[in-house]
Amino acid sequence: MSAVNPSLETVRDGASADAPRAAEAGLAWWADAIIYQIYPRSFADANGDGIGDLPGITSRLPYLKRLGVDALWLSPFYKSPQADAGYDVADYRVVDPLFGTLEDFDRLLHEAHGLGIKVIVDLVPNHTSDEHAWFRAALQSPPGSAERARYLFRDGRGENGELPPNNWQSVFGGAAWSRAPGDRHWYLHLFDGKQPDLNWDNPQVRAEFEDVLRFWLDRGVDGFRVDVAHGLVKDSELPDAEQRKENRVLVGPMWDQDGVHEIYRAWHRILDQYPGERMMVAEAWVTPQERLTHYIRSDEMQQAFNFDYLLLENWDAGTFKSVIDASLSLAAEVSATTTWVTSNHDVVRAPSRYGLSRPGAHPKGIDAAGEQPNEALGLRRARALALLTLALPGSAYIYQGEELGLPEHTTLEARYRQDPMFIRTHGADIGRDGCRVPLPWRADAPSLGFGPGDRSWLPQPATYAHYTVDRQEGVAGSTLELYRQMLRLRREHALGKGQLRWVDTDRDLLVFDNGDVRVLINFGTQTRALPAGGQILLSSEPLKEPSKLPGNTAAWLTGSCPSSS
Incomplete structure (x- = not known):
């Protein structure tokens, strides 16, 4: 059931290297899918208790259909004491009353499928709640x-x-x-004290999770995002060892042990027993990047998040080109597709990261005492990055609010913070609450339209009123309309199924062709010339002069590529 990788051709110093080309007929649905991550407690609140829920998600499915996504990934909604926002699961087969009922989930799944949207649920197998x-x-x-x-x-x-x-x-x-x-x-407990780690050498644990998989597959889910996929198996000796960071990733005898792959091969066999195409995507923080390919071999998972791309800490063409090259080449080696990601519920939102003095830096949260990002510059760069990311072959994940250009809540007061990372470090790590603030839907409504009342489990900053859906809907140049155009054109030009061919790169400018689309992103501040004869399909910012690309801006052109001339 493994997807075949869209072909890759890179051009370096006049020489080309071709990876295997996949026939479109051989591509599984996830190979080029746009998958939208929903953090349920912060997406939409139907009952007014200040916490998002499953009926709230169902009510917003038409919005997601119009956005143009192919699938949803739902962060945990299972029964939980919520010590870590649901990643401490007390019962894997029960919907927590905070979010609704199992019938609410079935209704959401049915209506999403009716709109042609697939649904992936989060699986948390490394640990349970201490209330399990x-x-x-x-x-x-x-x-x-x-x-x-x-x-x-x-x-x-x-x-x-x-x-x-x-x-x-x-x-x-x-x-x-x-x-x-x-x-x-x-x-x-590699995480909070209320999240005891399971012993994956125990056959009862393996049998239990295989049954949990079947429970949700029987209900009709299309796949699973596997939390801490690199952590299930530990060195059996449990030796003294300092956790250290390599390439910004934690390494040690508690991470990325080879024994995890036997588990995923068994799960793959279970998914193969179900009709249609069911999939798994790994949250695996590993280094070097070659280790990630072990999770997406043909008999294991179908996808793994490309955290090397997410963790880029420079804003220059060469850095991005290097990671894109490596990602596509490594995925091709195991006939898989690359899965691009720029934000999620665990990291500072991209518009804020790219508005810092060191663009792309990954602080452990931002509060009022820290450097405040340049909001306008960060948003400009995030919009340009979106045009780059969504033009690449493969699949991509969008974190709720990315399509609105939402920044991090960088002035959230300590008294509101709930992240165990903040609590256990006594505030030394600011934590992840700032990227988890409830979404703004209507500027003139209580809780900015998040729910029917004024309650929200985390307070929304006043600036979020500028990013609401109703203030962007139908407004030319808004980030929401930019995303809608991007996803429509991406599908029309089959960019996810495409072939990447580098055209030009210097420190500030990255140029490649994908099918009949030429993609340019100007990482610098100086204006650069656009190719003659090209028709502008889309640009991340309005172009005052159609022949020039301003700094921190990206554009898609057609009619100027060798393949279309």
Whole structure:
């Protein structure tokens, strides 16, 4: 069921290198799909409690259809105490009452499918909530019991077991171990203390998640986004080891162990048993990039997020060209498609990142005490980046609000913050709340149209009134209309199924052809000439002179490419 990669041709110093060309008939739906990430608690609130819900999402499906997306990815909506905004799951088969009911989910799925939109749900297999029935049973059972064997319990060190079993640290700050009350055992949690890690060497754990997959596949979901896909299997010795960063990615004996691939091969076989094309996409933070291809081999997952592209910290043509080249070439080696991403619920929003003095930097959140981004410049660069990203062969993910140009909430007060990253580090890491603020729909409505009342689980900044859907709908040049045009033209010109051919690159200018479209992005500040004879299909900013491309601007042209002349 693996997709075949759209062909790649790159031109370097006059020489060309061709990757295998895929017949369009061989492409699975996800190969060139635009997949829209919905963070349910922040998308649309139907009942006025200040938290987004499944009926709210269903009510906005016509908006998403008009935007032009092919599929939705829903972040967790399962039963949860919400210690980590739903990524601490207490029951994988139950919808949390905050978000509605299982019937609400079935209605959403049915209506989305009726509009031709597929639905992917989030799966969180690395850990459960500490309120999951399994973990409650583990705490009530003695060391060495079958109940504890589902998790990673170990004896503590020291004379009385008072020290953690090793020196591992939580991603969210502090030790990665918490002590079980009343005995020498400690349990591992690579994230929050309320998120105990499962033991994936235990056959019961593997059988349980295979059943969870079938539960949602039987309901008709089209796929799964697999959370922390690189973390399920740990070095069995659990050795002392410092987590360190390489290429901005955490590495160590708790990450990217080869044993995870046996799990995904088993899951692949389950998906193959269902009619239609079902898929999985890996959230796998790995380095070097070659390791990512292991997750998208023909008998494992179908996609993996391209975090090398997301994590780019420079705003120049050469940096982007290098990562694009490597991404397409590596995906081609395993006959998969590249999955482009520039924002999600875990990182500062792109318009704010690219408005910083070091454009593209990845701070762990931004608050009022930190550098405030240049909002106008950041939005200009984010719009140009969108034209680049959506012109590349492969699939792309859009995080809710990207189509509005939403910036980060950079002045959110500490008293409102709920991210365990902020709480566990006592504010040293600002956390991810700033990119999770509820969406603005109507400028003159309470909660900016997020719900029927004025409640929202995180306060919206006053500036969001300038980004509402109703202020952008039908307005020429608005970011929303730009995205609608981009997605329509991308489909019409089959860019996701296309072939990339580099034309020119210098420090500031990146130019390539994809089919009959020439793509140009000017990373610099000086105006650059556009090719003669080309017809402008779309530009990220209005062009005062049709023959010139201003700085921090991108354009799509046709009629000027060798393939169309």
